[in-house]
Amino acid sequence: MSQIKITNLTFAYEGTYDNIFKNVSFQIDTNWKLGFTGRNGRGKTTFMRLLLGELSYTGSIHASVHFDYFPYAVADMSLTTREVIGNIEPHYEHWALCKELYQLELDEGILDRVFNTLSQGERTKVLLAILFLKSNNFLLIDEPTNHLDLEGRECVSNYLRRKKGFILISHDRMFLDHIIDHVLSINKTNIEIQKGNFSSWMQNKAYQDQFEIAENEKLLRDIHRLGESAKRTAGWSDLTEKSKFGSDVPDRGYVGHKAAKMMKRAKAISQRREKALEDKKKLLKNIESNDALEIKQADHFSNTYLVIDTLSASYGENVVLSDLTFKIEKGDRVAIIGANGSGKSSILKAIIQSLKLNAGISYSENEAIQDLHTSGNIKGAKDLVISYVSQDTSHLKGTLKEYALEHALDEGLFKSMLSKLDFDVIQFEKDIRFFSEGQKKKVLLAKSICDRAHLYIWDEPLNYVDVLSRVQLEDMILAYAPTMIFVEHDQAFIENIATNIIELG
Structure with missing residues (x-):
C-alpha cells in the first residue's frame, strides 16, 4: 500500500x-x-x-x-x-x-x-x-x-x-x-474524496446541498436583519450625539458617552453582518444546476405510430434479425435490449430507412443504412415526424450557432437546453470537434429535445453522458411522456423510463 x-x-x-x-x-x-x-x-x-x-x-x-x-x-x-x-x-x-x-x-x-x-x-x-x-x-x-x-x-x-x-x-x-x-x-470549485459507493456519495451530496441551501437562506435573513439593525442603531447614535448640544442638556458628557456606546454597538452589528456575508460566500459553490429540461413533442391524430411485422435484417450475408413483430402506440417508451450483435441498432436504422427520414442523420450514418437489407413490413402513421439520436458523433463540427442553422433549430432554445445540461457560455464559441465525447452526445440530445417530433428514436443516447445529466433526461421523459423507442445499456435508465421492453435473443 x-x-x-x-x-x-x-x-x-x-x-x-x-x-x-x-x-x-x-x-x-x-x-x-x-x-x-x-x-x-x-x-x-x-x-x-x-x-x-x-x-x-x-x-x-x-x-x-x-x-x-x-x-x-x-x-x-x-x-x-x-x-x-x-x-x-x-x-x-x-x-x-x-x-x-x-x-x-x-x-x-x-x-x-x-x-x-x-x-x-x-x-x-x-x-x-x-x-x-x-x-x-x-x-x-x-x-x-x-x-x-x-x-x-x-x-x-x-x-x-x-x-x-x-x-x-x-x-x-x-x-x-x-x-x-x-x-x-x-x-x-474543487475535487473531493469520500469513502463509499456512488449512491452513498450522491446521498451525502444531496444532504450537503440541502444544508447549504437552508444555511444560505438563514444567512440572507440574518444579513437583512443585521443591516436594518445597524442602520437604526447608527441613526440613534447620530440623533443622541446631536442632542448634547441643546441648551437644556444638563450633562453633555453622559449624552456623548451614550452616543459613542450606541455607535460601538452599530459597528459590532455591522461586523456580524460582514461575517455573515463572508460565510455566505462559502456556500452553494458546488451545487449542481439541475434545471428541468423540456421536450415539446408534436401531437399526432393517430394512436398507433408504428407497426413492425415480421421484420428481418441483414448486412450482406450476416443475418442480425429475424421475424420481429411489435407496434408502438402513442405514449409508449420501448426499450430494445439484447446482446451485442443481436440487431438492436439495426431495428432503429430499418425504421428510419423504411420511413425515408434523413433529417438529423449524418452522411456516415446514411452510408451505414445503405448496407442494411430488410424484409417484412414497417408501417408508420401518416406524416409521422421522427427525431433520431445516433451512436456516432464523428460528423459533428463547426460552432453551435452553425449547427443550429444547419438543422433549422431555434438557436436560443438549443443553447438553453445545452446550458441546462451544464454547458458553460465559453463552450458556445468553440468548434464542436474539440468537445468531450459526453458534450458531443449532449449536442445530439439537445437537438432531439428541440425537435418537434412525434416519435423519438435514440440509439445508445447515454454513452459518455454524466450521471447528473442522465437524471435530468429521466426526469424530463417522465414529466413529458414522449413516445420513444430506444437502445440503451444503462439498467437504471431502462428501469426508470421504459413502459415496454423488447428483448432480442
Whole structure:
C-alpha cells in the first residue's frame, strides 16, 4: 500500500484562459477501488492524462507506482488477439492471461481469432485482461462500459469487483455501486474524496446541498436583519450625539458617552453582518444546476405510430434479425435490449430507412443504412415526424450557432437546453470537434429535445453522458411522456423510463 499525492495541481490547455484545475490537493491510497465522477468537460480524462505524464502542469504529483491506462490503442486490427496482446504486454505469462480470460468469461480460443472479428464487448474484455496482467501498476480505467451489453456489463462489473488499485470512470450508477469503495468527484470549485459507493456519495451530496441551501437562506435573513439593525442603531447614535448640544442638556458628557456606546454597538452589528456575508460566500459553490429540461413533442391524430411485422435484417450475408413483430402506440417508451450483435441498432436504422427520414442523420450514418437489407413490413402513421439520436458523433463540427442553422433549430432554445445540461457560455464559441465525447452526445440530445417530433428514436443516447445529466433526461421523459423507442445499456435508465421492453435473443 502506498499513496499518490497531488499538491497544488494547476492546469489549463494551451491557448485557453480557463483552468481545468487550480491549486488542487488531495491524496489517493493505491489499494482503493476509486470511482471518478463529475459533469462532462470537468476534466476526468484530463486528470488521467496528467497522471500519465502526457501534459505539462504546475504543482506536483508524487507516486511510487506506475500508471497504466485503459483503453489501449490497437494499431493493427488485422492481427490475431494473441499478437495484439503480445504487442501491448510482451512479457505476459500464458497461465496468467488464461486466468484473466476465464474471469471475463472468454474462451482461450479467442486468442487465435483476428482481433477485428471480435465484438466490441469481446475487445473490451481482452483489453481489460491485458491491463490486469501488469503487476504493481495503478490502473486508470476510462469508460469500460461503452458498447457493452447488459450481460457484458454484469461480467465486467463482477470482474472489477475482485480487483483493487484503480481509478474507474463510468457514468453507469449500478455499475459503480457494485464495484467501488471510494468516490473521487470533480465539483464546480474543487475535487473531493469520500469513502463509499456512488449512491452513498450522491446521498451525502444531496444532504450537503440541502444544508447549504437552508444555511444560505438563514444567512440572507440574518444579513437583512443585521443591516436594518445597524442602520437604526447608527441613526440613534447620530440623533443622541446631536442632542448634547441643546441648551437644556444638563450633562453633555453622559449624552456623548451614550452616543459613542450606541455607535460601538452599530459597528459590532455591522461586523456580524460582514461575517455573515463572508460565510455566505462559502456556500452553494458546488451545487449542481439541475434545471428541468423540456421536450415539446408534436401531437399526432393517430394512436398507433408504428407497426413492425415480421421484420428481418441483414448486412450482406450476416443475418442480425429475424421475424420481429411489435407496434408502438402513442405514449409508449420501448426499450430494445439484447446482446451485442443481436440487431438492436439495426431495428432503429430499418425504421428510419423504411420511413425515408434523413433529417438529423449524418452522411456516415446514411452510408451505414445503405448496407442494411430488410424484409417484412414497417408501417408508420401518416406524416409521422421522427427525431433520431445516433451512436456516432464523428460528423459533428463547426460552432453551435452553425449547427443550429444547419438543422433549422431555434438557436436560443438549443443553447438553453445545452446550458441546462451544464454547458458553460465559453463552450458556445468553440468548434464542436474539440468537445468531450459526453458534450458531443449532449449536442445530439439537445437537438432531439428541440425537435418537434412525434416519435423519438435514440440509439445508445447515454454513452459518455454524466450521471447528473442522465437524471435530468429521466426526469424530463417522465414529466413529458414522449413516445420513444430506444437502445440503451444503462439498467437504471431502462428501469426508470421504459413502459415496454423488447428483448432480442
